[in-house]
Amino acid sequence: MIDPTARVHPSVDLxxxxxxxxxxxxxxxxxxxxxxxxxxxxxxxxxAYIDEYxxxxxxxxxxxxxxxxxxxxxxxxxxxGPNAILTNDRFPRAITLDGNLAQPEDWxxxxxxxxxxxxxxxxxxxVAGNDVxxxxxxxxxxxxxxSVPDYALVAGNPARRIGWVCAxxxxxxxxxxxxxxxxxxxxxxxxxxxxVYEIVGERCVVVSRGVGxxxxxxxxxxxxxxxxxxxxxxxxxxxxxxxxANLEREFICGESPRLSSACGSGGRRHQAMRRSxxxxxxxxxxxxN
Numbered sequence: 001m002i003d004p005t006a007r008v009h010p011s012v013d014l015x016x017x018x019x020x021x022x023x024x025x026x027x028x029x030x031x032x033x034x035x036x037x038x039x040x041x042x043x044x045x046x047x048a049y050i051d052e053y054x055x056x057x058x059x060x061x062x063x064x065x066x067x068x069x070x071x072x073x074x075x076x077x078x079x080x081g082p083n084a085i086l087t088n089d090r091f092p093r094a095i096t097l098d099g100n101l102a103q104p105e106d107w108x109x110x111x112x113x114x115x116x117x118x119x120x121x122x123x124x125x126x127v128a129g130n131d132v133x134x135x136x137x138x139x140x141x142x143x144x145x146x147s148v149p150d151y152a153l154v155a156g157n158p159a160r161r162i163g164w165v166c167a168x169x170x171x172x173x174x175x176x177x178x179x180x181x182x183x184x185x186x187x188x189x190x191x192x193x194x195x196v197y198e199i200v201g202e203r204c205v206v207v208s209r210g211v212g213x214x215x216x217x218x219x220x221x222x223x224x225x226x227x228x229x230x231x232x233x234x235x236x237x238x239x240x241x242x243x244x245a246n247l248e249r250e251f252i253c254g255e256s257p258r259l260s261s262a263c264g265s266g267g268r269r270h271q272a273m274r275r276s277x278x279x280x281x282x283x284x285x286x287x288x289n
Contacts, residue, residue, distance in 0.1 A: 003040075021058065033070075045082070063122070071109040071128065078114045081122035081140065086112050088128045115150070117167060124159075135167045151197065151204035153182070164197065164204050166190035172197060172204075 002008060003022040013031040020026065021040035028046040032038070036050045039058035044050065047065040054068050057076035062068065064082045071088040074080070090110045096102050110128025114120070118132045121140035132138060132148045139155030139162075148154050153163040153171060161182035164172040172180045172188035180188040180199070187207075188197045194210030 027064075039076070051088075057116075071111045072114070073111070074114045075116040075118075077117045079119040080114075081120055081124065083123045084120045085125045086114075086120075087125065088112070090128045118148075119169070135165065137165045137169070149202050149204065164188055164199060166193060166195050166197070166210075167206075168193045168195070168210075 002014075002018070002020045003024070005022045006020045007025045008014070008020065009026060009028050009030070011029050012026050013029070015032065015034040015036075017034050018032045019037045020032075021038055021042065023040055024038055024042040024044070026032070026038070026044040027048075030044050030046065030048045030050070032044075032050045033052040033054075035053040037053075037055045038044065038050070039056055039060065041058055042056060042060045042062070044062045045064040045066065048062050049067045049069075050056070050062070051068060051070040051072070053070055054072050054074070056062070056068075056074040057078070059076055060074055060078045060080070062080045063084070066080045066082060067085045068074070068080065069086055069088040072086045080086070088110050089107055091107070093102055093107070096106055112126055112128060113131040114126075115132060115134040115136075117135040119135075119137045120126065120132065121138050121142065123140055124138045124142045124144065126132065126138070126144040130144050130147045132144070133150035133152065136148045136150060136152045136154070138144055138148065138159060139153070141157070142155050142159040143157040144154065145158040148159070149161075151164050151166070151172075152161050153165045154161050156162075163179050163182050166172055168190060170190055170192040172190055174180055175187075175189065177191055185199050185201065188199055188204075189195070190197075190210060192210075196207040196210075198205045198207050
């Protein structure tokens with residue numbers, strides 16, 4: 001079923017039982033196989049390929065020449081860049097052991113789930129059997145061979161986590177505006193919209209949402225004052241709101257008696273780390289230098 005408000009170019013190859021939601025646009029020479037489901041308000045670019053029974057949510061952008069194969073599920077608000085490929089066969093073979101051409105029953109379909117708000121960069125490949133978490137970003141040209149956590153930023157071949165991203169799409173940073181590392185733990189902030197996150201191990205948790213994009217002059221002033229996202233420091237947010245605050249204070253700031261007693265001869269190093277961490281977390285708002 002094609003909604004009357006959907007715009008479908010005459011050159012599009014539509015098979016039977018394709019569903020296209022209201023307000024969706026499908027451009028030149030795209031191919032939609034039987035049973036494909038496209039939600040409302042989507043854009044399917046030129047030469048894109050949507051395989052059989054693929055389910056695509058609302059407000060999804062699929063750019064030119066992207067390939068989305070059978071077994072893929074795409075949630076609302078996902079971006080799939082040009083020439084991106086979402087595969088469905090982890091052990092591809094053209095023939096069986098007896099030399100005959102492999103048929104559909106001769107191989108198992110691998111699934112991929114792109115969760116809400118995720119972005120797949122241009123030319124990236126997601127290998128079957130791996131999911132991409134909410135609002136995660138896969139860099140251009142990356143090869144995803146393991147599932148990607150929520151809000152993670154991955155890049156390379158094979159794709160590795162190099163940082164974290166906000167729901168608005170910008171990379172998360174520390175209070176000084178430096179990009180937050182992929183293996184870091186603690187508080188991270190979005191300089192663009194003011195959102196605050198807490199990163200513990202493989203999880204990135206929203207502490208508070210920002211109020212919206214900020215101008216460059218606003219971000220410069222916040223950086224000068226040592227305040228990220230318009231807040232007066234992480235203690236105000238983390239210690240009062242987030243359940244992992246005590247864990248971070250114990251194992252990052254070194255303020256646990258258990259940690260101090262376990263340090264032994266390395267106590268001086270941990271004392272220096274505590275001083276450095278406290279200075280980093282509590283800059284003087286009145287210091288302009």
